[in-house]
Amino acid sequence: xxxxxxxxxxxxxxxxxxxxxxxxxxxxxxxxxxxxxxxxxxxxxxxxxxxxxxxxxxxxxxxxxxxxxxxxxxxxxxxxxxxxxxxxxxxxxxxxxxxxxxxxxxxxxxxxxxxxxxxxxxxxxxxxxxxxxxxxxxxxxxxxxxxxxxxxxxxxxxxxxxxxxxxxxxxxxxxxxxxxxxxxxxxxxxxxxxxxxxxxxxxxxxxxxxxxxxxxxxxxxxxx
Amino acid sequence: xxxxxxxxxxxxxxxxxxxxxxxxxxxxxxxxxxxxxxxxxxxxxxxxxxxxxxxxxxxxxxxxxxxxxxxxxxxxxxxxxxxxxxxxxxxxxxxxxxxxxxxxxxxxxxxxxxxxxxxxxxxxxxxxxxxxxxxxxxxxxxxxxxxxxxxxxxxxxxxxxxxxxxxxxxxxxxxxxxxxxxxxxxxxxxxxxxxxxxxxxxxxxx
Numbered sequence: 001x002x003x004x005x006x007x008x009x010x011x012x013x014x015x016x017x018x019x020x021x022x023x024x025x026x027x028x029x030x031x032x033x034x035x036x037x038x039x040x041x042x043x044x045x046x047x048x049x050x051x052x053x054x055x056x057x058x059x060x061x062x063x064x065x066x067x068x069x070x071x072x073x074x075x076x077x078x079x080x081x082x083x084x085x086x087x088x089x090x091x092x093x094x095x096x097x098x099x100x101x102x103x104x105x106x107x108x109x110x111x112x113x114x115x116x117x118x119x120x121x122x123x124x125x126x127x128x129x130x131x132x133x134x135x136x137x138x139x140x141x142x143x144x145x146x147x148x149x150x151x152x153x154x155x156x157x158x159x160x161x162x163x164x165x166x167x168x169x170x171x172x173x174x175x176x177x178x179x180x181x182x183x184x185x186x187x188x189x190x191x192x193x194x195x196x197x198x199x200x201x202x203x204x205x206x207x208x209x210x211x212x213x214x215x216x217x218x219x220x221x222x223x224x
Numbered sequence: 225x226x227x228x229x230x231x232x233x234x235x236x237x238x239x240x241x242x243x244x245x246x247x248x249x250x251x252x253x254x255x256x257x258x259x260x261x262x263x264x265x266x267x268x269x270x271x272x273x274x275x276x277x278x279x280x281x282x283x284x285x286x287x288x289x290x291x292x293x294x295x296x297x298x299x300x301x302x303x304x305x306x307x308x309x310x311x312x313x314x315x316x317x318x319x320x321x322x323x324x325x326x327x328x329x330x331x332x333x334x335x336x337x338x339x340x341x342x343x344x345x346x347x348x349x350x351x352x353x354x355x356x357x358x359x360x361x362x363x364x365x366x367x368x369x370x371x372x373x374x375x376x377x378x379x380x381x382x383x384x385x386x387x388x389x390x391x392x393x394x395x396x397x398x399x400x401x402x403x404x405x406x407x408x409x410x411x412x413x414x415x416x417x418x419x420x421x422x423x424x425x426x427x428x429x430x
Binding site (some may be wrong): 029030031033034035036037038039053054055056057058088090092094095097099100101105106107113114115117119120121122125126154155157158161165167171172174175176177178179181182183184185186187205216217218 | 228229230231232234236237238240241242243244245258259260296298313314317322325326329345356358360361363364370371372373374375376377378379380381382383384385386387388389392393396397398401402406407409411416420421423425
């Protein structure tokens with residue numbers, strides 16, 4: 001029954017693993033969200049991942065960071081996010097004239113230029129969602145360091161879950177690169193601190209995306 | 225290998241928000257005892273909702289490509305760019321590799337999403353056992369690449385904000401970019417509303 005190459009074993013249907021109490025919490029069970037297969041989980045070692053035996057979806061991955069480490073990562077991201085938003089991303093020069101744009105300048109320009117829908121989508125996916133994600137995650141982690149659940153833990157975790165696919169910082173960075181190359185044909189282009197900050201932010205977000213936030217449910221006790 | 229059990233057969237259900245495994249409650253839609261999110265064996269009306277969102281996205285994708293997304297004014301010269309003419313211009317005057325990236329994000333990714341989700345919907349509706357594992361990875365790929373299509377929308381927004389030299393040079397957004405942004409958002413909703421577990425519901429022995 002064991003499948004060591006996947007680092008997990010499917011639950012024996014005749015066994016008692018599933019026959020717990022009503023609403024039993026069973027951290028030892030993992031259900032694949034992509035095909036509904038039930039697995040028995042075990043602790044992963046460094047570099048190990050757990051994949052579904054039926055459909056091959058990633059179920060879990062080892063992560064070295066504890067709550068302290070994650071909190072440090074969130075605070076770093078907040079600082080970098082501040083830099084990315086205060087400084088302009090790019091400056092264009094045409095003769096003696098210069099023009100630079102920050103993220104908010106870009107959003108306001110779209111609003112004024114008759115594309116308010118685009119402005120709203122950009123403001124949400126590039127500013128409000130990432131900022132909320134970092135603040136909420138920071139709040140939850142602040143308490144999770146001592147194994148406690150922050151006030152509002154459940155609604156915050158639910159919101160974080162729904163925000164997950166809607167932050168697009170990485171796409172914005174690639175968009176900035178494309179814009180720079182396009183503009184270079186006609187203008188003097190000078191990258192500003194904002195673009196570097198966004199680059200760093202993209203790296204931090206990549207580290208984040210490897211973290212399974214659901215672990216926080218098992219790692220914390222009820223109530224703050 | 226012996227057949228791995230599925231949650232539905234065992235009468236258990238996994239919470240999609242916190243991952244808690246619960247005994248299936250009396251009615252679908254009851255709250256998770258740990259986080260309070262509604263528990264569903266399967267996403268509600270998954271097939272119909274995904275079809276609706278996918279078709280809406282496809283309809284909007286037509287004006288997104290036909291209408292220009294950006295106007296460049298230079299010394300009184302007006303030049304309107306569509307998605308594809310922007311890619312061509314980038315290929316000629318800028319960098320071919322970035323042109324390829326923009327082409328992939330704006331044309332290949334949305335088209336792939338339409339084709340893949342359409343195929344998944346049809347094969348799932350017909351209860352097909354064909355290439356189940358491959359279809360499962362195809363779905364995961366579509367979920368993963370979805371939001372990169374936003375690339376061109378951000379390029380138009382940035383250039384609009386950057387190129388402000390009045391009569392000498394100016395960039396304005398045109399309606400095509402709005403349709404394109406809506407297409408991306410709708411395809412993202414479409415892939416989220418598809419329930420890949422439905423593909424496996426017909427196959428008891430695989």
